Amino acid sequence: MAYKVLVTDYVWPSVEPEKAVLAQIGAELVVAPDGSEATLAEFARDVDGILTCFAQVTDTVLRAAEKCVVVGRYGVGVDNIAVDTATELGMAVTYVPDYCVEEVSDHVMGLLMTWNRRIAYFDRLVKTSGWGSLSLTIPI
Incomplete structure (x- = not known):
């Protein structure tokens, strides 16, 4: 069968x-x-x-x-x-209880680093105001 x-x-x-x-x-x-x-x-x-x-x-x-x-x-x-x-x-x-666990944790760590270093914020400032107009408020 x-x-x-x-x-x-x-x-x-x-x-x-x-x-x-x-x-x-x-x-x-x-x-x-x-x-x-x-x-x-x-x-x-x-x-x-x-x-x-x-x-x-x-x-x-x-x-x-x-x-x-x-x-x-x-x-x-x-x-x-x-x-x-x-x-x-x-x-x-x-079901697959551990599906994508590593990928999600990698993504979360990337978002945490982006937030901690203010990468998205500074990226937006540079794109809207230009490279020379940015005064850094934290050391990078």
């Missing part, structure tokens, strides 16, 4: 990596043409698993997915998945 996995939506160039991984177990990957509830419910009817990014995996979608045993979220959180319904139906719900 071959498995079937539904991808509700994605924002990257392709799902070839997913296809390659699933091919190793003989599973078929199906991509929904849009993220509407009606479309997802129709495509979910005979799948064993659902992968979602931003699409709403609602009560209706989950109840239509009678064979489904797992719903996986590409990313952090499960706010777009009807977790209570999935639990009631015996479906496992997974």
Whole structure:
């Protein structure tokens, strides 16, 4: 028996990596043409698993997915998945709790350094008033 996995939506160039991984177990990957509830419910009817990014995996979608045993979220959180319904139906719900953690922390550190050194403020002053018109109030 071959498995079937539904991808509700994605924002990257392709799902070839997913296809390659699933091919190793003989599973078929199906991509929904849009993220509407009606479309997802129709495509979910005979799948064993659902992968979602931003699409709403609602009560209706989950109840239509009678064979489904797992719903996986590409990313952090499960706010777009009807977790209570999935639990009631015996479906496992997974997500990636550490997705983008390093990137977010790098970004925060960059913003802190920008704020601390007043880079955006001085950039704006130089652009609006010219290079020579700036009197520095803190040493750089």
